[in-house]
Amino acid sequence: EILFQARVRPDRRLSSLDTSERKKLWRVALRVLRKAIEARAEVDRMPSDWLLPHRSEDALCPDCGGPVSSKKISGRRSYFCPHCQE
Numbered sequence: 001e002i003l004f005q006a007r008v009r010p011d012r013r014l015s016s017l018d019t020s021e022r023k024k025l026w027r028v029a030l031r032v033l034r035k036a037i038e039a040r041a042e043v044d045r046m047p048s049d050w051l052l053p054h055r056s057e058d059a060l061c062p063d064c065g066g067p068v069s070s071k072k073i074s075g076r077r078s079y080f081c082p083h084c085q086e
Contacts, residue, residue, distance in 0.1 A: 001036070002029045004051040009085045010078040011071060055079040 003010050006028040008021070017025065039045035046052050049062045059068040061081040070079045 001046075001050050001052045002032045004080065004085060005032055007085055009082075010080050011073050051079060051081065 002025070006021075006025045008017070008025060014022075035047065043053055051062065051068070054060065054062055054068055055070075056068075057070075059079070060066065061068055061084055064081065064083050066081060066083045068079050069082050070077055072078075
């Protein structure tokens with residue numbers, strides 16, 4: 001969710017982010033983690049405009065309405081919007 005909110009693709013290397021992108025990622029991480037804690041990490045209590053509740057095959061991005069993609073990265077399945085997370 002942090003990467004979706006920060007508009008960073010999950011397959012992008014941290015070393016490729018410039019200083020402003022890293023600062024944005026940090027700010028977004030704090031905001032997302034606070035909200036997730038408030039929601040007790042229950043998916044059905046997460047904001048509907050987050051990608052987290054839309055992680056499934058044939059899901060649509062809550063932001064642009066485009067198809068959500070998934071990819072196995074470092075042994076884990078990641079869901080992302082190829083349009084919003086360029």
